[in-house]
Amino acid sequence: MRIEPIIGQYVTVTIAGTPRRSYFETAGQGRAVLCLHTAGADTRQWRHLMNDPEITAQNRLIAFDMPWHGKSLPPEGFEREEYLLTTEAYIETVLAVVEALGLERPVLAGCSMGGRIALQLAALHADRFSGFIAIEASDFQPAWYDIDWFHRPDAHGGEMGAALVSANISPYAPDVERWNTLWMFMQSGPGVFRGDLSFYTRDDSLTHRLGQIDTRATPVHLLVGAYDLTCTPEDARRTADAIPGATLAVMDELGHFPMSEHPAGFRPFFIDALARMPARQSKAA
Amino acid sequence: MIESFRVLQGQLEQSPHLLRLGRLFSETVLIEVEGEEIYLTFEKGHLTQIAQGVSRKTPWRFALRTDAQALRQFWQPRPAPGFHDIFGLVKIGRGRIDGDILCLVKNLRFFKEVMALARPQAGGAACV
Numbered sequence: 001m002r003i004e005p006i007i008g009q010y011v012t013v014t015i016a017g018t019p020r021r022s023y024f025e026t027a028g029q030g031r032a033v034l035c036l037h038t039a040g041a042d043t044r045q046w047r048h049l050m051n052d053p054e055i056t057a058q059n060r061l062i063a064f065d066m067p068w069h070g071k072s073l074p075p076e077g078f079e080r081e082e083y084l085l086t087t088e089a090y091i092e093t094v095l096a097v098v099e100a101l102g103l104e105r106p107v108l109a110g111c112s113m114g115g116r117i118a119l120q121l122a123a124l125h126a127d128r129f130s131g132f133i134a135i136e137a138s139d140f141q142p143a144w145y146d147i148d149w150f151h152r153p154d155a156h157g158g159e160m161g162a163a164l165v166s167a168n169i170s171p172y173a174p175d176v177e178r179w180n181t182l183w184m185f186m187q188s189g190p191g192v193f194r195g196d197l198s199f200y201t202r203d204d205s206l207t208h209r210l211g212q213i214d215t216r217a218t219p220v221h222l223l224v225g226a227y228d229l230t231c232t233p234e235d236a237r238r239t240a241d242a243i244p245g246a247t248l249a250v251m252d253e254l255g256h257f258p259m260s261e262h263p264a265g266f267r268p269f270f271i272d273a274l275a276r277m278p279a280r281q282s283k284a285a
Numbered sequence: 286m287i288e289s290f291r292v293l294q295g296q297l298e299q300s301p302h303l304l305r306l307g308r309l310f311s312e313t314v315l316i317e318v319e320g321e322e323i324y325l326t327f328e329k330g331h332l333t334q335i336a337q338g339v340s341r342k343t344p345w346r347f348a349l350r351t352d353a354q355a356l357r358q359f360w361q362p363r364p365a366p367g368f369h370d371i372f373g374l375v376k377i378g379r380g381r382i383d384g385d386i387l388c389l390v391k392n393l394r395f396f397k398e399v400m401a402l403a404r405p406q407a408g409g410a411a412c413v
Contacts, residue, residue, distance in 0.1 A: 144376065146386075155391045163393035167370035171363040226366045229376045 006050045008071075013096040015067065015075075016089060022097065023071035024064035028056025031130075031279060032106035034098065035063040036114025038136075038257060039196030040161055041184040042070025045111065048263030049270060059274060062106070064097050066090075068192045083195035087203050090117045091124065098128060107277045109133040109270075112231065112256060113200045115222075119239070122220055123209035131219045131277035133270075136228050136256045138235035139210060139242065143201035151191040158186040161193045168256030170227035172265065181260040207242075215245030221273045222246060225254035247276065286318055286353060287337055289360060289403040290325065294332045296402035303402075304330045307395040312388065314396070315348035318356060330395070347384030349400075355379040360403045371397060 006027045012019050025043050027050035035046045043063035050061045065072040068083055075081070094117060098106065108129045110118035115137025122132045145164060150157040162185040169178050185193065213220060220243055224236035233250045240248040251258060251269050258266035297303055307330025316323040324343050326334035336343065351359075351374050358368035367377035374380030382389065389396060 144372075145390075149387065149390045160390050160393060163397060164372070164390070166394070166397070167372040171369050227369060229367070229370070229373050232376075 004051055005056065006047070010071075011064075011097070011100050013093070013100045015093050015096055018075050020067045020075060020093075021073050022064055022067060024062060024097070024101070025050065026060060026062050027051070028058075028060045030058040030060055031277075032103045033059050033061050033274070033277075034094075034103060034106040034108050035061055036094070036108070036110030036117065037063065037066070037069070038112035038114060039200055040069075040158075040165070040188045040193030041181075041257075041260075042066075044070070044184055045181070045257060045260040047260075049259055049267075052267065055267075055271065055274070059107075062101060062103070066093060068189055068195070074189070083191050085113075085195050085199035087117070087120055087199065087205055090199060091120060094121060095125060095128060105130040107131045107133065107274070109135065109273070110137065111135040111259065112137070113196055115231075116200065116206060119213070119220070119243075120206050120209065122213045122218060122243075123206070126214060126218045129218060131221075133221050133223065133273045133277070134239075135223045135258065136225065136231045136236070137222060138231045138239045139207045140204040141201060141230060141235065143197065147194050147197040147201060150197070151194040156186075157190060157193060158188045161185045161188060165230075165256065167229050168227065169261045170225060170253055170255040170265075172227075172253040173255065173261040177261050177263065181257050184260075210239065210242040211244070213243045213246070215243060219276055219278070220246040221276045222248040223251060223258070223269050223273060224248065225251045225256060225258050227253075227255035230256050249273075286321070286356070287323065287335065289356075290316075290323060290335050293399065293403040294335060296406065297330075297332050297399055300398075300402065303395060303398055306330070307392065307399070310392045310395055312346040312392075313344060315343075315345040315350075315384070317348060317350040319352050332399070345384060347382065347386060347389045349374075349380060349382055351380040359400075360405075362405050371400060 006025050008025045012021050037045045042065045046063040068074045108118045115134040118132045118134045150161045162182040222236050222240045224233050240246045311328050314325045322339050324336040367373040
């Protein structure tokens with residue numbers, strides 16, 4: 001028997017004027033690294049890194065479930081609301097969590113839509129962070145599918161979403177982690193994946209902001225898997241090229257959910273990314 | 286090429302979890318490979334018929350159109366990026382999917398895993 005070192009807690013943050021009971025996990029000590037999950041998933045995507053003693057010896061990893069995701073509740077009245085994530089709400093959410101947990105300029109690591117918002121924050125609120133690790137992140141990705149497929153009364157959106165995103169998982173991923181990764185999508189609440197994709201596939205506001213990111217003040221490192229069909233290496237290269245001083249690593253045997261689908265393959269790339277970030281200490285939450 | 290679909294058909298009968306996933310799937314799917322047409326007819330998840338040849342009379346629900354080399358790469362144990370998924374073939378310009386896409390998406394896990402059955406199985410038969 002082994003009890004994992006990950007600690008789960010709840011914090012209530014106010015977003016758009018309403019309280020949101022939000023779930024977060026922490027592991028480790030030292031420099032704070034705030035981790036953002038992908039669309040349609042939750043903090044479990046970070047479970048391997050948070051259980052990695054080499055990483056957590058000097059890094060305090062914090063991951064939280066976005067409202068509507070995982071163990072974080074949707075807002076009061078959600079039953080009458082159409083969930084559509086926006087850049088503004090996403091930024092407000094991340095900054096509210098940073099504030100609520102008392103994090104002093106953490107490194108921000110985000111994957112997919114989490115990587116997209118990390119780059120938005122690098123452009124708009126860099127003073128709140130010490131560096132950015134943008135995983136499977138790009139300037140803009142229009143949908144190559146109909147996002148309305150994933151919220152219908154006559155089909156299970158989670159199962160369809162999982163079947164779709166399986167296209168982004170590398171054949172090198174161990175089967176058990178492939179299916180653990182897909183399980184999160186299968187569990188996603190009705191309409192949540194669609195609402196995340198609305199942000200990811202319709203908001204192109206980052207494109208014209210990339211040039212204003214100052215990597216001398218806050219480094220930006222991008223990571224992209226060769227098997228990612230959604231954010232391809234070409235997409236990540238285009239994005240990195242538009243950010244003066246940004247660096248990029250292509251992960252040949254990984255896909256769109258590298259920390260979750262193939263933790264052993266992702267580990268050296270994440271350790272390298274952390275090494276590129278400034279060493280800072282954070283206040284305790 | 287047709288031999289690979291015969292292998293796939295046999296593998297499906299040995300995959301009870303896929304037969305369970307496909308228990309509501311009774312449709313004909315067109316696979317077009319460089320003009321060659323292969324009609325896969327499913328009945329409650331079982332692949333009951335594989336018909337070859339050009340036909341304008343056979344109704345189908347959705348179609349996957351690709352080329353033989355792309356399909357061979359798709360059936361490698363660890364395909365190269367883009368060849369690892371039917372949507373990957375579309376993304377890299379080596380495939381096209383048309384017809385009733387919603388029907389495909391509702392049965393996406395079943396159909397993708399059935400198509401992948403022609404990949405060499407651990408300790409099993411390889412395909413051409």
